[in-house]
Amino acid sequence: MLLPSYYEYCCRVKTVAGHEVLERIPELLSSMHAGKPMIITDKGVVAAGLMDIVTGALADKLVIGSIEDDVPPDSDLRVVNELARKYKAKGCDSIIAVGGGSVLDTAKGVNIIVSENADDLMKFTGAGALKRKLKPLVAVPTTAGTGSEVTLVAVIADHEKNRKMLFTSYFLLPDVAVIDSRMTMTLPDFLTAMTAMDALTHAVEAYTCLSKNPVSDACALEAITLISRNVLNVVKNPTDKDGRLALATAATLAGMAFSNSMVAMVHTIGHSVGAVCHVPHGTCMSILLPYGLEYNMHKNGEYTAELLYAVAGEKVFASTPKEQRAAKTVEYIRGMNQALHDATGGRHARCLREIMGRDGKPMVPAGTLETIARVALGDGSIFYNPEDLDFDDMMMVLTAAWEGVKLDQNMIKKG
Amino acid sequence: MQLPDHFEFMCPVKTGSGSQALSHLPSDLAALDARKPLILTEKKNSEKGLVKHLVQAFKTWNITLGVYDGIDDGTNLETVKELYNLYLDRGFDSLIVLGNGNVMNTAKILNIAVSGKPEDLKRVKEGGTITEPLKPMVYIPVISGTGTETSGDACLDGLCVSSTFLMPDIVTIDPKVLLDEDPEKVVNTGLAALTYGVEAYMADDANPVTLTYAQLAVDFVVNNLEVLVRESLVARGKVKAAIREFQAKKERTALVNAACMAGYVYASTGRGLASSLGAHVADASGFPKGIAMGLLLPYAMDVSARIKGRDLSSLMRPMAGIEMFCCTPEAQRFDYAVNRVRLLQNELFSLTGGRVPRTLEDMRITRKTLAGIAEKTSQENGACDSALCLTILEHAYDGKPVVS
Amino acid sequence: MNDFKEIEPGGRPFVRAYLEFMLWFVGRAIQAASKVDDSVRREFAELPEGFTFALTAAPAGPSMVVGKDNAGKVKYLGRSIEGRNLNVKMTLKSMEGLFQLFTFRESTPIANARDRLFVEGNIPEACAAVRILDIVQVYLLPKPVAKLAIKRYPIWDLKRHSWNRAMVNLRAVIGF
Ligand SMILES: [Fe+2]
Numbered sequence: 004m005l006l007p008s009y010y011e012y013c014c015r016v017k018t019v020a021g022h023e024v025l026e027r028i029p030e031l032l033s034s035m036h037a038g039k040p041m042i043i044t045d046k047g048v049v050a051a052g053l054m055d056i057v058t059g060a061l062a063d064k065l066v067i068g069s070i071e072d073d074v075p076p077d078s079d080l081r082v083v084n085e086l087a088r089k090y091k092a093k094g095c096d097s098i099i100a101v102g103g104g105s106v107l108d109t110a111k112g113v114n115i116i117v118s119e120n121a122d123d124l125m126k127f128t129g130a131g132a133l134k135r136k137l138k139p140l141v142a143v144p145t146t147a148g149t150g151s152e153v154t155l156v157a158v159i160a161d162h163e164k165n166r167k168m169l170f171t172s173y174f175l176l177p178d179v180a181v182i183d184s185r186m187t188m189t190l191p192d193f194l195t196a197m198t199a200m201d202a203l204t205h206a207v208e209a210y211t212c213l214s215k216n217p218v219s220d221a222c223a224l225e226a227i228t229l230i231s232r233n234v235l236n237v238v239k240n241p242t243d244k245d246g247r248l249a250l251a252t253a254a255t256l257a258g259m260a261f262s263n264s265m266v267a268m269v270h271t272i273g274h275s276v277g278a279v280c281h282v283p284h285g286t287c288m289s290i291l292l293p294y295g296l297e298y299n300m301h302k303n304g305e306y307t308a309e310l311l312y313a314v315a316g317e318k319v320f321a322s323t324p325k326e327q328r329a330a331k332t333v334e335y336i337r338g339m340n341q342a343l344h345d346a347t348g349g350r351h352a353r354c355l356r357e358i359m360g361r362d363g364k365p366m367v368p369a370g371t372l373e374t375i376a377r378v379a380l381g382d383g384s385i386f387y388n389p390e391d392l393d394f395d396d397m398m399m400v401l402t403a404a405w406e407g408v409k410l411d412q413n414m415i416k417k418g
Numbered sequence: 419m420q421l422p423d424h425f426e427f428m429c430p431v432k433t434g435s436g437s438q439a440l441s442h443l444p445s446d447l448a449a450l451d452a453r454k455p456l457i458l459t460e461k462k463n464s465e466k467g468l469v470k471h472l473v474q475a476f477k478t479w480n481i482t483l484g485v486y487d488g489i490d491d492g493t494n495l496e497t498v499k500e501l502y503n504l505y506l507d508r509g510f511d512s513l514i515v516l517g518n519g520n521v522m523n524t525a526k527i528l529n530i531a532v533s534g535k536p537e538d539l540k541r542v543k544e545g546g547t548i549t550e551p552l553k554p555m556v557y558i559p560v561i562s563g564t565g566t567e568t569s570g571d572a573c574l575d576g577l578c579v580s581s582t583f584l585m586p587d588i589v590t591i592d593p594k595v596l597l598d599e600d601p602e603k604v605v606n607t608g609l610a611a612l613t614y615g616v617e618a619y620m621a622d623d624a625n626p627v628t629l630t631y632a633q634l635a636v637d638f639v640v641n642n643l644e645v646l647v648r649e650s651l652v653a654r655g656k657v658k659a660a661i662r663e664f665q666a667k668k669e670r671t672a673l674v675n676a677a678c679m680a681g682y683v684y685a686s687t688g689r690g691l692a693s694s695l696g697a698h699v700a701d702a703s704g705f706p707k708g709i710a711m712g713l714l715l716p717y718a719m720d721v722s723a724r725i726k727g728r729d730l731s732s733l734m735r736p737m738a739g740i741e742m743f744c745c746t747p748e749a750q751r752f753d754y755a756v757n758r759v760r761l762l763q764n765e766l767f768s769l770t771g772g773r774v775p776r777t778l779e780d781m782r783i784t785r786k787t788l789a790g791i792a793e794k795t796s797q798e799n800g801a802c803d804s805a806l807c808l809t810i811l812e813h814a815y816d817g818k819p820v821v822s
Numbered sequence: 823m824n825d826f827k828e829i830e831p832g833g834r835p836f837v838r839a840y841l842e843f844m845l846w847f848v849g850r851a852i853q854a855a856s857k858v859d860d861s862v863r864r865e866f867a868e869l870p871e872g873f874t875f876a877l878t879a880a881p882a883g884p885s886m887v888v889g890k891d892n893a894g895k896v897k898y899l900g901r902s903i904e905g906r907n908l909n910v911k912m913t914l915k916s917m918e919g920l921f922q923l924f925t926f927r928e929s930t931p932i933a934n935a936r937d938r939l940f941v942e943g944n945i946p947e948a949c950a951a952v953r954i955l956d957i958v959q960v961y962l963l964p965k966p967v968a969k970l971a972i973k974r975y976p977i978w979d980l981k982r983h984s985w986n987r988a989m990v991n992l993r994a995v996i997g998f
Pocket of ligand 1: 149201204205270284288
């Protein structure tokens with residue numbers, strides 16, 4: 004594996020994974036001198052019946068301080084402050100976050116307030132603002148995608164002042180990530196497909212971007228292998244327990260990879276498609292991933308080529324001539340999208356114009372592409388992309404992804 | 419790979435490795451709220467100028483550094499007591515370990531004492547556990563080591579403790595402090611790391627999370643150790659030596675990465691067949707542990723794959739690289755892996771003029787001691803019944819692969 | 823404890839002096855480029871009134887501050903970040919990191935990829951600041967060096983490469 008001239012890697016989170024591992028939580032908390040957690044989650048998790056599994060697993064082995072299931076999809080400062088107040092009022096001593104990105108961000112925000120006894124969260128936004136370990140935080144992901152159970156950032160919106168606060172610190176890493184296959188067992192097929200593609204994108208971008216390093220490379224390779232061998236099976240057989248665990252483990256591995264190597268232009272553009280048109284993140288990722296690889300091919304083609312073994316298996320890798328492997332990797336990822344499109348009855352979109360809203364109207368009208376490109380120029384992940392992107396480059400990528408056609412290699416400016 | 423029904427892994431360490439790594443240290447320490455570190459090292463490291471490199475990294479930071487360079491093989495709990503007083507009197511708040519084995523052991527034990535009450539050491543001595551995170555600790559490896567520096571194990575003066583809280587917070591691998599070293603010591607480091615890495619593949623709960631670090635440890639040893647030893651034995655003129663040194667730095671960095679990662683893996687998986695047996699073989703033969711473990715490794719691999727039926731074919735990938743791995747039929751991959759380890763040992767034997775042994779016979783231990791070693795090991799490690807242990811030892815005595 | 827000593831690591835006065843000079847020059851070059859170069863002017867036009875940007879090294883500089891006054895004029899604001907309300911602050915984790923950057927041994931994107939710096943403040947504005955720095959580097963550095971410093975060397979017309987380049991350098995030196 005390539006050893007860059009300098010790299011850093013850190014993932015302090017203890018990973019506990021398996022088919023029945025929620026039961027480990029009381030013991031894990033008690034080893035951190037805690038026994039009265041506040042459980043933070045959202046209505047969707049409760050409706051899917053996952054909360055019952057969690058409380059059943061904790062049973063009488065600890066006192067649940069409080070169950071808060073009101074976290075909205077775009078959580079904000081008000082919710083964080085409210086939960087922190089309840090945490091103190093009910094005498095909790097730790098947090099269990101059950102859910103996806105928004106739940107975890109909220110839990111991290113609450114943890115800063117209750118651990119630092121703070122009244123103003125804003126004081127903790129700068130680099131190095133947190134200096135101490137916070138209260139024990141256990142993360143239980145309910146989708147196999149975001150990887151936020153192993154990331155060290157939290158974004159909390161302040162809707163009143165119309166701003167977003169960004170927190171970055173190793174102290175924000177959860178203490179434990181509990182990956183239990185029961186938590187993703189009931190995820191519908193199209194959500195399974197799209198969250199898996201989000202995880203795949205994390206791993207692929209981590210492996211091919213500027214700050215790749217050997218540890219995240221190893222995480223990424225394992226993640227990509229697990230996803231490409233399992234995703235279609237699980238979408239077709241949703242109760243495949245081992246497949247579910249494989250995807251969930253892969254998402255965590257991909258999270259470890261990208262939280263250390265960062266992500267690149269697929270996220271740069273994907274974030275702004277999401278922000279401008281409210282398209283689910285995973286959908287943007289699966290559509291844009293092949294374009295990110297094509298656009299950077301002249302810079303990182305050798306890494307993309309290596310990924311062929313992980314996405315397509317050893318036989319395909321060995322029987323593909325060296326110079327064709329990178330292109331073949333992209334072809335395989337497009338093939339995955341097509342297969343998922345077919346397996347979900349068309350709900351897994353293959354290009355931007357195919358994305359339909361609940362009302363049956365296209366969510367990304369061609370007219371929005373310029374706005375998307377402009378917003379993308381202000382996304383921080385652009386720093387980690389191997390090749391530069393200006394407005395025209397963004398438009399070229401977006402137009403191709405909208406139509407669903409390959410990028411024309413001759414149109415890419417190579418400096 | 420089929421995932422186990424339940425697996426766990428944790429590595430609480432932040433690793434920074436490569437050029438200018440030391441320059442990251444002041445800001446990393448500041449992030450842990452540490453302002454007055456005490457550096458622990460050996461005389462020879464300050465004499466070689468390694469401390470100077472470290473001090474250089476703290477320029478402009480307005481931090482007073484404490485340096486204690488008196489750690490050696492004679493360091494004992496009495497020394498720890500003196501260091502304890504020094505640490506508290508001078509108001510230190512963190513430890514920086516520049517060195518290997520014994521320096522790290524001293525630092526870990528000292529950190530237990532300075533982090534809580536001095537009685538903690540006594541309590542731990544009597545079998546108590548560590549329950550709280552300790553004070554910040556940085557580990558700066560030099561080229562030779564035991565492969566367990568970054569793990570949670572500490573042993574000093576008969577006091578042995580194990581806890582994840584003993585793992586360092588930060589590991590800083592800087593090529594500046596990785597100087598040329600006696601080949602035998604380099605080999606010892608490499609083979610220890612290789613053994614812990616491979617043993618993670620053989621563990622019952624082998625899983626993709628643990629294997630991330632394990633595969634890198636295997637990769638970096640197999641692809642750097644031999645060339646590092648071979649080239650260090652070549653005599654060169656000044657210019658050529660300088661050119662070689664540039665490349666050697668990279669290889670040493672990779673090897674030390676392997677050693678650190680092996681420690682992370684070992685902290686989660688513990689000892690396997692080869693390392694358990696190796697510890698006793700080392701005691702019996704007087705050879706360093708890493709060399710003894712490495713010697714037994716291929717036989718333990720044989721037993722794991724051919725007798726216990728473990729699929730170890732994926733071990734070939736980190737050794738041979740993706741290209742070779744993919745074009746080798748699956749049924750041949752394990753053979754490649756185990757032969758690669760044997761080949762490495764034979765090469766090292768030849769390069770060092772026999773100082774690195776290939777067989778137990780080379781180690782000059784007698785055949786009749788083997789049963790005793792097997793018995794002792796199986797009492798400690800349930801995974802190895804004494805018949806199996808003996809099989810490994812007997813085959814390793816003759817250098818004869820174990821076949822099913 | 824004969825083997826114990828305390829050490830004051832001290833400073834790096836020569837490196838600091840060199841960096842102070844380089845930062846001063848780059849700061850003035852940004853000010854100059856905002857008058858001479860259309861892209862830089864456009865980037866600054868999008869940024870809010872009173873925008874300030876700083877490049878610095880931990881723990882205590884050296885630093886450079888550039889900003890836009892209320893009339894929309896871009897100014898090099900000196901070498902102190904003390905007491906300033908910065909919109910975007912780019913901090914190298916050590917003076918050595920900044921030194922690597924300004925001796926062209928490591929480019930900004932690579933330093934960033936290697937965790938040698940961190941950016942605080944509004945992210946879209948930080949992206950704009952990096953684009954401005956990229957253009958200024960193309961003006962100040964000979965092509966082979968600039969190629970190492972940025973991701974993609976731009977294709978510019980002759981006027982931008984010759985006349986504008988001369989003007990940016992000249993204005994940076996005399997400061998108008
Ligand atoms: Fe994502």
